[in-house]
Each structure stands twice: as structure tokens, then as C-alpha cells.
Amino acid sequence: MNYWILVIDDDPANLKMANNILSTEGMRVSCVKSGEAGVKFLQENIPDLILLDIHMPVMDGFETLAAIHKNAEASVVPVIFLTADDDSDTETRGLKAGATDFIKKPFNPEVLLLRIKHTIELRRLQADLASEVEQKTYELIAQNTKLEKISMQICMALSGAIDAKDKYTNGHSARVADYSRMIAARAGFSKEEQDNIYMIGLLHDVGKIGIPDAIINKPGKLDPDEMAVIMNHPIMGENILKLIEEFPLLVTGARYHHERYDGKGYPDGLSGENIPIEARIIAVADAYDAMTSRRSYRDVLPQEVVRGEVEKGRGAQFDPVFADIMLAMMDEDKDYHMREK
Numbered sequence: 591m592n593y594w595i596l597v598i599d600d601d602p603a604n605l606k607m608a609n610n611i612l613s614t615e616g617m618r619v620s621c622v623k624s625g626e627a628g629v630k631f632l633q634e635n636i637p638d639l640i641l642l643d644i645h646m647p648v649m650d651g652f653e654t655l656a657a658i659h660k661n662a663e664a665s666v667v668p669v670i671f672l673t674a675d676d677d678s679d680t681e682t683r684g685l686k687a688g689a690t691d692f693i694k695k696p697f698n699p700e701v702l703l704l705r706i707k708h709t710i711e712l713r714r715l716q717a718d719l720a721s722e723v724e725q726k727t728y729e730l731i732a733q734n735t736k737l738e739k740i741s742m743q744i745c746m747a748l749s750g751a752i753d754a755k756d757k758y759t760n761g762h763s764a765r766v767a768d769y770s771r772m773i774a775a776r777a778g779f780s781k782e783e784q785d786n787i788y789m790i791g792l793l794h795d796v797g798k799i800g801i802p803d804a805i806i807n808k809p810g811k812l813d814p815d816e817m818a819v820i821m822n823h824p825i826m827g828e829n830i831l832k833l834i835e836e837f838p839l840l841v842t843g844a845r846y847h848h849e850r851y852d853g854k855g856y857p858d859g860l861s862g863e864n865i866p867i868e869a870r871i872i873a874v875a876d877a878y879d880a881m882t883s884r885r886s887y888r889d890v891l892p893q894e895v896v897r898g899e900v901e902k903g904r905g906a907q908f909d910p911v912f913a914d915i916m917l918a919m920m921d922e923d924k925d926y927h928m929r930e931k
């Protein structure tokens with residue numbers, strides 16, 4: 591057996607006997623005569639198991655065990671107490687102190703070998719299991735991170751497809767996602783909620799994929815029929831995104847982002863807090879980006895005009911809480927960076 595055993599015992603006869611029994615079985619044996627010598631030995635050597643005598647002068651077995659436990663590397667080595675006592679109190683005290691097992695002196699060679707073998711094998715199994723769990727956990731985290739990345743990239747690709755369809759709203763979805771995340775952060779949403787709202791923002795207009803290019807890109811005014819088609823994009827978005835069952839909030843963003851706080855929006859005419867909070871945030875970000883990006887018939891609106899519109903929409907088109915946050919963001923954006931470049 592290819593084990594390395596440290597024996598700590600003040601009785602030279604015991605050391606000799608243990609050494610004989612264990613080395614006959616092919617084990618490597620190190621013998622020391624005191625607890626102090628054992629602790630010192632363990633500063634530079636880590637054996638597979640320690641046989642520790644309880645009754646020793648100066649530092650007894652319990653004190654030695656406590657000192658061993660202060661050494662992080664040695665503290666994981668299993669310790670078997672050697673005792674001539676036959677009292678259960680000593681055993682209880684030893685087990686409580688962290689001993690793995692007891693062996694009574696004088697040794698029965700077979701019992702000594704079997705206990706050592708079982709203890710070391712058990713400890714190795716535990717260590718293998720722990721490292722297996724650690725490895726699997728690491729792999730799962732890596733896999734999870736990759737999946738999250740793929741989901742995000744698919745959302746980005748899809749939002750790129752929406753924006754590519756509408757030649758006047760280049761980058762609109764990504765900007766709405768950015769502004770929505772900023773509003774959510776200021777409103778005290780958690781990091782996870784902010785990430786969710788970013789994804790919801792990216793895909794809020796996905797229903798536009800189902801609208802004919804001739805209507806989306808029509809330069810002039812839309813007739814009532816064309817307007818009705820455009821106003822159907824929240825429902826189309828819902829139909830597309832409800833296939834992503836793991837993320838039902840995506841549907842919420844698509845369906846309700848054209849609702850108005852005063853109840854005059856579409857498709858359901860919901861008002862106030864009946865409109866899902868994610869959609870109330872996106873509504874502000876969406877309207878803000880519409881005003882701060884170029885159109886076929888106009889350039890980006892001046893910042894003070896946009897500010898006036900957001901203020902006007904406060905409590906009417908927009909939830910006043912999120913309109914106020916948007917106004918604060920604009921006031922801090924002195925050089926008017928938050929717009930289509």
C-alpha cells in the first residue's frame with residue numbers, strides 16, 4: 591500500500607511496533623516522539639494519515655490535534671487517535687476535536703492496517719468527489735455563460751433585422767434598449783432586471799418585420815388603412831415573441847410599448863399602472879429616440895424642443911416617474927450626446 595503515515599507517540603516501543611507493522615505492508619512511515627515534533631514535521635510534510643497518541647508529556651494528543659488544525663494544509667489529513675484508555679469520554683472528546691477514528695493499544699496489526707486503509711480510501715474518495723463537483727460546476731457556469739451570450743447575440747441580430755427594414759430608424763432598437771436600461775438603473779432596478787429591460791428594448795419593435803416595406807418606408811403621410819397596418823405591429827410582435835417561452839417579458843415590451851399613461855394608446859387602451867412597468871419605461875425611451883433621431887423629412891430635433899415634449903407628455907403619454915428620470919438624464923447630458931449620431 592502506497593501510503594505515507596506519520597506516527598506521533600512518546601513511547602519508543604509503540605513507534606517501533608507501528609513502524610514494523612506498516613512498513614511490512616509497503617507503507618512509508620515517519621515517526622516522531624512528541625506533539626511539538628509532529629506539528630513541526632507537518633509544516634513541511636503532508637502525509638496521508640496521522641496516528642496520534644493521546645497521552646504524551648508537555649503537549650498531549652488533544653493539544654497536538656488543535657495545533658495541527660491551525661495548519662490549513664495539514665488540517666485535512668485524517669487523524670487516528672492511539673489510546674490505551676477504554677473510556678468512552680475520551681473517545682467522544684477525540685471525535686468532537688476532529689479525530690477520524692480510534693485504535694486501542696496494544697495494536698492488533700490487522701485492525702490497524704484495515705482502519706488506516708479504510709480511512710485513507712474514504713478521504714481520497716471525498717477529495718475526488720469534491721474535485722469532480724468543482725469541475726462540473728465550473729463547466730456548467732461556462733456553458734451557462736456561453737448560452738447567455740448566444741441569447742444576447744441572437745437578440746442583437748434580430749434587432750438589427752428590425753432596424754434594417756426601416757431605413758429611417760437605423761440603430762433605433764439598440765438606442766431604445768440603452769435608454770431603457772439607463773432609466774431602469776436610475777429607478778433602482780436590480781442588475782438582472784436592467785439586463786432584462788435591455789433585451790425587451792432590443793426587441794420591442796420586432797412586429798415591424800411583418801409590415802410591408804412600402805408602408806414602413808413610405809415618405810409621405812400614411813392613409814388610414816396603412817396606419818392601421820402600422821398600429822398592428824405590437825400584436826405582430828407579441829405573436830413572434832411568444833414563441834420565446836422562457837422570457838415572457840419580451841412579449842410584454844412588444845405588446846404594450848405604444849400604450850399611453852392617460853389610456854389613449856394602443857392596442858388595448860390601458861392606463862396608468864395597468865400598463866406593465868417595462869412597457870412604461872420603453873415608451874419613454876422609444877418616444878425620446880424618435881425625436882432625437884433623423885427622419886426623411888427632418889433632422890434630429892433640438893434638445894430643448896425634445897425636453898419640452900417629454901415634459902408635456904409627463905402623466906399624459908408617459909408615466910410621470912419615468913418621464914422625470916428621462917428629464918434628469920437630459921439635464922445631465924449637457925452636450926446632447928443622447929441622440930442619433
Ligand SMILES: [Fe+2]
Pocket residue numbers: 794795823847848
Ligand atoms: Fe413601436
